Amino acid sequence: MPELRKLTGYIGAEIVGLSLGEEIEAADAAFLRESLARHQVIVLRGQHLDRSKQKKLNRVFGSPMRLPYVEPLADDPETIAVLKEADEGGGGVFGGEWHSDFSFLANPPAGSVLNAVEIPEVGGDTVWASQTAAYASLPEDLKTLVDGRTAVHVGKPYGVKFAPPEETRSGASIRMTRGDPEADRETSHPAVITEPVTGAKALFLNPIYTTRFDGMTEEESDPLLQAIYRHCTRPDFSCRHRWQAGDIVVWDNRTTLHYATNDYDGHRRLLYRTTFQGTPPR
Numbered sequence: 001m002p003e004l005r006k007l008t009g010y011i012g013a014e015i016v017g018l019s020l021g022e023e024i025e026a027a028d029a030a031f032l033r034e035s036l037a038r039h040q041v042i043v044l045r046g047q048h049l050d051r052s053k054q055k056k057l058n059r060v061f062g063s064p065m066r067l068p069y070v071e072p073l074a075d076d077p078e079t080i081a082v083l084k085e086a087d088e089g090g091g092g093v094f095g096g097e098w099h100s101d102f103s104f105l106a107n108p109p110a111g112s113v114l115n116a117v118e119i120p121e122v123g124g125d126t127v128w129a130s131q132t133a134a135y136a137s138l139p140e141d142l143k144t145l146v147d148g149r150t151a152v153h154v155g156k157p158y159g160v161k162f163a164p165p166e167e168t169r170s171g172a173s174i175r176m177t178r179g180d181p182e183a184d185r186e187t188s189h190p191a192v193i194t195e196p197v198t199g200a201k202a203l204f205l206n207p208i209y210t211t212r213f214d215g216m217t218e219e220e221s222d223p224l225l226q227a228i229y230r231h232c233t234r235p236d237f238s239c240r241h242r243w244q245a246g247d248i249v250v251w252d253n254r255t256t257l258h259y260a261t262n263d264y265d266g267h268r269r270l271l272y273r274t275t276f277q278g279t280p281p282r
């Protein structure tokens with residue numbers, strides 16, 4: 001029976017004693033789904049999965065999802081390479097701001113699987129913040145503001161606020177496409193959603209894609225959103241993963257925010273990412 005070890009008080013668990021082979025037993029699959037719902041981020045070290053096994057693991061959590069903007073591997077539309085080359089340097093990195101992936105879609109990803117292939121000796125950690133813990137401890141005035149409210153999300157890369165010029169990329173190794181109408185339109189989601197298994201409420205707002213609350217302008221929304229972001233990205237609600245090649249991390253994209261640290265210029269970093277779908281956030 002695999003063992004589960006919590007990583008922090010609020011978020012993250014490492015699962016030990018489970019080797020993800022060709023077939024994943026039904027009982028192990030149920031344990032993985034339950035662990036993800038309860039802990040929001042699950043870590044399995046030393047797995048060294050090939051891409052076919054990674055896709056089998058991805059299917060344990062939901063149907064594979066094609067993503068707008070980011071080009072998948074030429075021979076594998078279910079997988080993207082999260083790659084920064086040693087000589088890329090400067091500028092940003094893919095995922096280098098607190099966000100929930102593709103929250104601008106009508107049905108944003110339920111979660112993703114990252115599979116570490118090549119990792120710098122130091123740096124390139126990923127950080128996740130629990131939005132259930134953030135909601136539970138949100139000051140009453142902000143809770144009153146977000147409860148029952150919807151917010152607007154826009155995908156024009158990095159949100160209309162930070163939209164870079166056409167044909168730019170977040171990093172030379174990750175090919176980004178532009179002008180995808182599915183991503184560029186405004187979509188509204190509840191500012192607070194419910195995790196379907198645990199019933200926990202989570203904030204569903206993020207600094208990249210959320211532009212405003214419905215019924216308010218961007219100028220009116222901004223100070224309120226900034227106050228919420230200061231709260232919901234507090235280190236108290238976060239866990240940080242120091243990658244090693246062979247690690248697998250699965251996260252719930254709806255009830256967490258995540259952030260890729262960019263502190264490893266001069267070193268190559270490669271992870272394969274697959275993404276799975278669920279029902280739309282409610």
Ligand code: SIN
Pocket residue numbers: 082094095096124125126258259260261271273
């Ligand atoms: C992402 O999926 O946002 C990137 C995560 C990472 O590179 O650590």
